[in-house]
Amino acid sequence: MRWTPFLIFAYLFTLAQTTLGHILMLDRLTIGPVGPDFIVLLAVFIAMYVRTAVDGMLAGWVLGTLIDLTTGGGAGTETRVGPMAVFFTLAVWLAFQVREAIYRERALPQMLLAGLFCLLTHTLWVGTQMLLAPQHVFWGGFSRLLMQVLLSAIYTGLLMPLVHFFLVPCRNWLLSAPPSRSHRARR
């Protein structure tokens, strides 16, 4: 894992998610806004191609923390920092475990993996934030939030092949560690 390029990508994806990502957001629906999660797409891409699970989980933690730090609403009150970092770490590990069972180059498995990743992490995040929120949060809106989560997961999944297409050329730069000195000497 090349951490400097990864951190640059993480920053750019978060910046896109908090600004240009709102162009793709459907925010005039009666159930509330529905939008794709670009950071999930980057996390799924890393989970699919990273060399070791620990590196992937570390990257997942960074991406989850960035979401936590750039999200302030959603549970009817100020949200907490930390839950998404934990859920991303676990979800990347899960995606790493199942990646051998799917055809990573095909669009449909990519979409399914990204959609499920988004559904899992976002549902857990929304549930945790509401459970930890003070008592004035109304649970009547929870079913509406779950519908938002489901539609956002589908939306995110649909965009996965496109993002995968653009990220594949950067794969070596992003994920492969440069050959070590001893390795070069042997060659």
Next chain:
Amino acid sequence: MASTGKNHTVWILIVLTSISVATTLLGPSVAEKLRSMVHWAFAPLGDAGMYLTTGVKRLTQPQPHVEPNRAEQLLEDNEVLHRRVQYLESQLRQTHRTIRGGRGVFSRLFHPSEAVPVRLVPARVVAGDSMPYGWTRIINAGDRRDAVRGAYVTQRRAQTDRAEPLGVNHPVLCTEGLAGRILESGPFTARVQLVVDSGFEVRSQIRRVIDPQNPRLIQAGDQLVRLSDDNNEPIDVVAFGDGAAGLIVPEVRKVHNIHPGDVLQVRPDVGALPAPALIGTVVNVSDDAEHVGMVRLYVRPAVDLPSLRDVYIVVPTADKLVKEGGQ
């Protein structure tokens, strides 16, 4: 050696995950501090992105369809109204001249202060939430510019094209309506909770709009009377954001006879905005299933929140005025 490196990475991961669990349990106060340390990294580059985003949102906003006949009629009405406005403006100018003359004399004698006791701090939306479940925005003004937690935020909109030269004292900007309230504040940035966010709550008032062609009856004491300027008192309510795209006002007495088209305003006598700023328009009135004799109002916000870009932070200066005025 490789396994030692891997062990280190595992330990780093364990420590970082433990920190995340700890910050989760520590609550929103820690979250606010952590976010304010990071927001500045997104504010400068986010500004350009939000310029593009809000521009596109404004373009894609659905426009109401108007029939050709209706359009012609509207044009004629507009012309009549335009002439009326011109007439009224000339009357108003004359009245202003009279008032200004009298005020000058009065001011010299008693030196009164007429300003609404607030200061408006301009700011700009530079980023939104990562996830679509909340309605908050990051603005490029923090507590160093008095954008403190709890302060109200209104929309500001240019009244003229920026390409045109502006005359002296031209009323360039106006506030259009309440956009939200500051939820978190750091030194350089702040997070605004928009009025439709599910956690938003505001003590407000309903102002009934009198339509001479459709008079309505309200209860005054034991009898029904016609609503007029004399008895059209504002109705105090509490409005909540519904988390989707509007506000809900529960438990409003049916006898107030509120109709779609009535407006929801900020209560000027409470909170940090001492003026009846517009929040939105009532679009639906339905029976409150949980409370007999009550209705539930659904309010559409006055501000187009997806395309919100330029805002004013309302900073009350009442303490200062009291000190200077001495009364």
